[in-house]
Amino acid sequence: METTPTNEEQQTTIAPPTERLAYSVQEAADMLGVHYFSIYRLIQRGKLKTCRALRGKLLVPRTELLKLLQTDLS
Amino acid sequence: MNYYERPTPLQETANAEAMTIFAEHMKQFKTDCENLHNLERNLTTTANDVFKAALQSSGHQIQTDDGDEWQHGIKLMENASLCHRRTVIGLEFAVVETLPLNSGAKKDVVNSGHDAQEVLQAFTRDQRQTFKVWKDDVIEQVRERLAEKYPRQDMSIVTRSFEIKLDRAISQRPTQTQNQSHGVRI
Numbered sequence: 001m002e003t004t005p006t007n008e009e010q011q012t013t014i015a016p017p018t019e020r021l022a023y024s025v026q027e028a029a030d031m032l033g034v035h036y037f038s039i040y041r042l043i044q045r046g047k048l049k050t051c052r053a054l055r056g057k058l059l060v061p062r063t064e065l066l067k068l069l070q071t072d073l074s
Numbered sequence: 075m076n077y078y079e080r081p082t083p084l085q086e087t088a089n090a091e092a093m094t095i096f097a098e099h100m101k102q103f104k105t106d107c108e109n110l111h112n113l114e115r116n117l118t119t120t121a122n123d124v125f126k127a128a129l130q131s132s133g134h135q136i137q138t139d140d141g142d143e144w145q146h147g148i149k150l151m152e153n154a155s156l157c158h159r160r161t162v163i164g165l166e167f168a169v170v171e172t173l174p175l176n177s178g179a180k181k182d183v184v185n186s187g188h189d190a191q192e193v194l195q196a197f198t199r200d201q202r203q204t205f206k207v208w209k210d211d212v213i214e215q216v217r218e219r220l221a222e223k224y225p226r227q228d229m230s231i232v233t234r235s236f237e238i239k240l241d242r243a244i245s246q247r248p249t250q251t252q253n254q255s256h257g258v259r260i
Contacts, residue, residue: 025211033176037106037208038153041171044204045184057214058207069177 022051022059031065042068081231088224089232092216099212100239103205106151107243110201113150117198120156121190124148128158128165128190138170138181151201154184156194164188169197202244209240 028048029036042048043058048068050058081089093100113120124147127133133145136157144157153172158165168186172179185196216236220229 024215034174035152037102037204038173040204040208040211041153042173044200044207052214055214056218058211069175071180 019062022053022061023065025058025060028060028065032068079231084224084227085229085231088220088227088229089235091223092220092232092236095219096212096216096236100236103208103212103240104243107205107246109151110198110205111246113194114198117194118191120148120150121194124156124158124167124190125165128160128167131160133158136170136181138183140183142183144168144170144183150194150197154197156190156197158190167193169193205244209237209244212240213237 023031025036025039025043029039032039039048039060043050043060048060048064050060050064052059127147128145131145133147136144136146136155138144142159144159147156147158147167149155150169153174155170155172156167157170158167160166166186166188167190169184170181171184172181184200185193187193187196213233213236217229217233220227220232
């Protein structure tokens with residue numbers, strides 16, 4: 001006999017939302033818990049690499065943020 | 075559209091909206107530029123003050139992430155200080171920047187040398203470059219937002235007006251009149 005999954009079971013089977021590949025400077029600052037000027041400083045000093053979507057605003061790749069945090073934690 | 079033209083009512087509206095949205099950025103940018111200008115104006119005095127502090131070996135101890143130890147001299151900006159230490163070849167100065175991450179503060183030597191004034195000059199040059207990165211990014215954000223809200227409308231006069239305001243803050247030129255700014259009055 002088939003049983004209907006409970007709400008809890010349904011929640012566990014839902015795929016997690018896809019993580020974004022890159023963030024704006026403000027979002028990156030919020031994630032790191034710093035002021036956005038600190039992010040511009042890191043970009044200018046070459047400590048954070050950025051990319052741009054077409055000709056748009058600066059985007060900080062998620063991998064760069066993780067790299068920075070790993071350096072910080074090591 | 076060239077900048078001798080007057081903005082249309084729609085461009086005026088778009089400019090007012092963008093000014094509201096980016097008000098915090100614009101205000102912070104201006105404040106930080108003023109701090110930098112103050113630092114540039116007082117560069118010699120600041121360098122002398124730190125030199126004196128270095129001679130007296132005064133200031134609390136700071137350890138940077140590379141393990142080096144410095145003595146705090148003077149606070150330059152929110153997260154930057156001019157530090158000093160004695161070495162076998164004389165006094166050494168460094169700008170130490172702190173990145174207050176959630177997991178703990180990172181402390182990096184941005185630049186160092188044996189001449190406090192040169193170290194400070196290098197720092198202010200570096201800061202100016204950062205303001206340029208910041209300015210370019212704000213302009214792009216304004217452009218993006220306007221393109222989303224007003225597709226297929228020429229809003230270049232609005233982005234240009236932001237550019238002029240930010241450039242003015244960096245260069246600290248006296249306020250231009252309407253004629254000098256080629257009719258960009260928004």
